[in-house]
Amino acid sequence: MAACSPKGGDQNTNSNDSNTSVVEGEVLIDGSSTVYPVTEAVAEEFNIENPKVKVTVGVSGTGGGFKKLIRKEIDVANASRPISKDEIAQLNEAKIEFIELPVAFDGLAVVVNPGNTFVDYLTVEELKMIWSPEAQGKITKWNQIRASWPDKEIHLFGAGTASGTFDYFTEAIVGKAKSSRGDYTASEDDNVLVQGVSTDPLALGFFGLEYYLQNKDILKLIPVDDKNDTNGKGAILPSEETVKNGTYQPLSRPLFIYVLKESVAKPAVKSFVQFYIDNAADLVKDVGYVSLGESNYKLLSDRLKNGKSGSAFAELESNVGIKMEDILK
Amino acid sequence: MNLKEKIIEKLLLFCALVTIFTTAGIIGVLLIQTFGFFSEVSIIDFLTDTEWTPLFSNKRFGILPLLSGTILTTLIAVAVAVPLGLTIAIYLSEYANPTFRNYVKPALEVLAAVPTVVYGFFALEFVTPLLQSIFGSGLAGFNAISPGIVMGIMILPLVSSLSEDALYAVPKNLREGSYALGSTKYQTAWKVIFPAAFSGISVSVILAISRAIGETMIVAIAAGQQPRLTFDPTVPIETMTTYIVQVSMGDVPHNSIEYRTIFAVGIMLFVITFLLNNLSFYLKKRYQEVYQ
Numbered sequence: 001m002a003a004c005s006p007k008g009g010d011q012n013t014n015s016n017d018s019n020t021s022v023v024e025g026e027v028l029i030d031g032s033s034t035v036y037p038v039t040e041a042v043a044e045e046f047n048i049e050n051p052k053v054k055v056t057v058g059v060s061g062t063g064g065g066f067k068k069l070i071r072k073e074i075d076v077a078n079a080s081r082p083i084s085k086d087e088i089a090q091l092n093e094a095k096i097e098f099i100e101l102p103v104a105f106d107g108l109a110v111v112v113n114p115g116n117t118f119v120d121y122l123t124v125e126e127l128k129m130i131w132s133p134e135a136q137g138k139i140t141k142w143n144q145i146r147a148s149w150p151d152k153e154i155h156l157f158g159a160g161t162a163s164g165t166f167d168y169f170t171e172a173i174v175g176k177a178k179s180s181r182g183d184y185t186a187s188e189d190d191n192v193l194v195q196g197v198s199t200d201p202l203a204l205g206f207f208g209l210e211y212y213l214q215n216k217d218i219l220k221l222i223p224v225d226d227k228n229d230t231n232g233k234g235a236i237l238p239s240e241e242t243v244k245n246g247t248y249q250p251l252s253r254p255l256f257i258y259v260l261k262e263s264v265a266k267p268a269v270k271s272f273v274q275f276y277i278d279n280a281a282d283l284v285k286d287v288g289y290v291s292l293g294e295s296n297y298k299l300l301s302d303r304l305k306n307g308k309s310g311s312a313f314a315e316l317e318s319n320v321g322i323k324m325e326d327i328l329k
Numbered sequence: 330m331n332l333k334e335k336i337i338e339k340l341l342l343f344c345a346l347v348t349i350f351t352t353a354g355i356i357g358v359l360l361i362q363t364f365g366f367f368s369e370v371s372i373i374d375f376l377t378d379t380e381w382t383p384l385f386s387n388k389r390f391g392i393l394p395l396l397s398g399t400i401l402t403t404l405i406a407v408a409v410a411v412p413l414g415l416t417i418a419i420y421l422s423e424y425a426n427p428t429f430r431n432y433v434k435p436a437l438e439v440l441a442a443v444p445t446v447v448y449g450f451f452a453l454e455f456v457t458p459l460l461q462s463i464f465g466s467g468l469a470g471f472n473a474i475s476p477g478i479v480m481g482i483m484i485l486p487l488v489s490s491l492s493e494d495a496l497y498a499v500p501k502n503l504r505e506g507s508y509a510l511g512s513t514k515y516q517t518a519w520k521v522i523f524p525a526a527f528s529g530i531s532v533s534v535i536l537a538i539s540r541a542i543g544e545t546m547i548v549a550i551a552a553g554q555q556p557r558l559t560f561d562p563t564v565p566i567e568t569m570t571t572y573i574v575q576v577s578m579g580d581v582p583h584n585s586i587e588y589r590t591i592f593a594v595g596i597m598l599f600v601i602t603f604l605l606n607n608l609s610f611y612l613k614k615r616y617q618e619v620y621q
Contacts, residue, residue: 186554
């Protein structure tokens, strides 16, 4: 991974702990496995510039991360969903203030081989029919999904069971995390999936949107229709825009870090979180997610500086149709 | 005997024992973990269930899809390597002039020195697209036929070289006797020399089969990762070795049932190659011709 230097002059203006002074201490992080790669990438880069700070990133799931935050065992919680009202209540009860920082968007792409001419779009219902556990060994041909499609085998490719992508896809499509058919090519290595779909005319696969964007020429992206017109009519093609504005549902979502407000007083935590915001735009792309856009990261920087406590996302009914700028301002 | 002699003797014994203990250690680890596996999964299910999905919520532990993947790729490899290898062996030992033989045999053996990861990408990036351009788009990008063929090329020198050694070792007077009775070169090669060298040839073929069954990198790269009970060579499959790689590389927690599956699959592989090696030992003894 390329070493990313902090963007522009932000680093020097926002705090007194500029690169010249040595920051020491510890930053404890835990939570979602989906956010883990971003935080881990940030931690690695951060350690190059601040070798005296010990950053520990754990993976105990979003819920587990919040539990630890409530017990003040960690400074930062990684989360692949907004904090729940229940969790906020527990934090309030313990008189703990926190800062909510969305850091990236996670979008999944549903793809077929470019030689596949018949699939124009897929509905969430159809995807559910294909991937639910009951389909195992039964839904094996394209015409079982839509009668007008050819009487040919369908070859499925998808994320492996150890990946956050697998959890997210099964939750969003099948309705229960980790609930999926097992008779498909399952790999944690997205390149295997790209290779498989791009060389197999009967393939259907899913993986992180960023991997599609890196391999546009050899894959065909399929728009997904969730049959809910309030978040955009008909089938919607994932793009940076539809992921950001929340119309590509249910396969896109924002990812967060939640910082304990009292920890921000510690120089190590403060400079780490600042570094995170300054470098997230590049690093989230490296690990396969969609960035919020430069201007939004600037807003996050303000949020951190003002120490704005509480959650704006917990109040939302859904992530649909959100405008990140409006929420952050 | 002086002390020096004794030390050297003990050292040599130690070296010999290291290999035995290593084997015993491997078998021990396999057995312990497999025992843990079979305390949770019935051996009947393991051997008869037709689905293999231990990493998913609906866990099924039927080895048959992985076994069929291994057998399918191995059969394709053998179908390529045995006819080709035997023809080459007979040509080199009976027809080719000695100078030619001295150049070609080492050249063939170079095939065995190619790293298998290179063969894997050769299958994925060259053979599969080539087959797709010949036979049309019915062939999936990951399939059994292409790694099977490439694996056949990989084990080709094993068959040709060992068989050629066996043919070459057949005493000259058998050839001369055959010619004296009026046989042609072709008749001599196939009806006299080939049967005389049969034990050596069968050993070479079985060694090649063992090698193909245990081959990992080629199939992991080019055959796919989808356990599927099929003998259709055009669709993605998964072999036993690929499964072990897949799980070893993933984030499966130690001592979970998912983790133990790789030992159960490992011992299955071990049993198969063990049986094959014994078969080759038996054939060697049974069919060996002794000449004075």
